[in-house]
Amino acid sequence: MLSLAERRPTGRTAYWLIMLPAVAMLLLIYLVPLADVLLTSVTDPKPGFGNYAMLFTSSSVQRALLTTLRIAAITTAVALLLGYLVAYAMRAASSRTQRFMLFCVLLPFWISVLVRSFAWLTLLRGSGPVNNALMAMGLIDEPLALVRNETGVLIGMIHVMLPYAILTLYANMRGIDIGLVAAARSLGASRLQAFRMVFLPLTRPGLIGAGTLVFILSLGFYVTPALLGGGKVLMIAEYVAVQINDTLRWGLGTMLATTLMIAVLGALWALSRVVDVKRLFGA
């Protein structure tokens, strides 16, 4: 027993030695540029918090922030609602059906976001299959503007975010004893009461977790809004890209990137106060 205890630190040192190259690499290619981003945001074009002051003074920055928050909020709300329905259906299905449904939910993960965005572009455009079908059915006379605007961005983002919402909610619901709903019913609760008073409160951690996850991921979306928004819906990630690639205002771009990162970390911290994050994401 003693020899085992003695040998332990040696094993740990070796463990860290093996980790060292990876850690060094991460520091070099991740933390150093990140520090550079932070530094640039307070030094370019001149030292100080002038860039950060633009959060309160520049109307175009504020518009980009508001658009981002609004789209992220709507995406989160719709993804939670739709995701809850799918996750609930999965929970109630037989285990074989559950496996099949899980496969279908995971399927989109294998297709690049870029491809999916172009697919939506094709489907939703003025003379695309969706508009054509709606007009053929006589539901509309004119093609609906479903793409190259905020509607298009929302459709694309909800589609991408839905699996995250479903998987998080499903993981939570799987831990809930369905017998509790049966017990509630036997004690006189209607279906709706049993759901509202027993099942729904028990899925609260799942809703909070899925909501935070989807919201955070939505804040940083770049490809989908850029393609489906047609340049008219400027979310913060695209705004940053424009500053750095086109207008070359590095200070403004890095400031917004930093702001986004702080917002995400803040949201994660707030989440960790409410639920056990590790358990939520199955770590």
Next chain:
Amino acid sequence: MSAKPLVRFTDVSKSYDGKTDAVRTLNLDVQTGEFLTLLGPSGSGKTTTLTMLAGFEQPTSGRIFVSDEDVTTVPVDKRGIGMVFQNYALFPNMTVGENIGFPLRVRGLARAAIGEKVARALAMVRLEGLADRRPQQLSGGQQQRVAVARALVFEPRLVLLDEPLGALDRQLREQMQYELKQLHRRLDVTMVYVTHDQVEAMTMSDRVAVFSTGLLRQVAEPRRLYEEPESLFVAQFLGESNALAATIAQRDGAQCKAVLPTGETIVAAAVGTCAAGGEADLVLRPEKVALGAAALGCTNRFPARVVEATFLGDQLRVRLMTLGREDFVIKLPNAAGQGAIEPGSAVEIGWRAEDCRALAR
């Protein structure tokens, strides 16, 4: 006990897969105010019967009546039946008090009335002062008491209990059996209880209904069930029985003469359709068999050889070789003057005709 049953099953069958019946043509009455236990091994249909009465499952055919009202298709929340589950099924998102108040809340009672009834229910199960705890903070026994209080708080006429003590250790189990029985007596409520534990069934019940393979085998008071089993299954599931296959040679009213394959003739009580020429199982409780001098006055007397004698404290369990078998068991009380019984020794055993029951096959 009033003559009018509270619950009546008429020709109730339930099949989950359309091929085999989980419950087959069940006819059973539950009397108002009685404690009835559904007893049987797993897969015998006892739990299916309970879930049909609760309303979780619908019979494939047949009707269920509660207080003369056909409830066969009444949904579970409209039946007004209290239910206690094996795993307690307490709501983890509510306090103990909120759990107990749940049936009252969904019935739209005023807050003050709920508080009063919850307090009374907590006192009833001796959990005063724990109203604000979470169920997870309670011990298994306490959780089960909360579940019982929750099933009783809305004063249902009928309470169903599905193996409620299955998860508790033996000592706690015995205590909870006693407390449940006390509650039943005090509240004058009808209880239907499911268990696979025959001792529990015997201890608690006014009547026991024994199930096997989807069939109700017999329903009777515990003593009657033990003393007068009507089938080989009941005789062997409840306590211990020696069972001897025999052919009925002659029936004379309540008595019959049966012949064993080895040639011996046994006089036994004839049960049911036992008739001359028919096959029967003779069942005999081990404690009804007398040994040595005590056997002298018995109708049935046979020589035997001791195979094994086990001392069990209050009784002696003896395995004998007799009547062509080596597993004939008798139990002798550890009475004063009871001598040692040596393996290999020759003895004489005997029993009264009425203690041995001939059950038609």
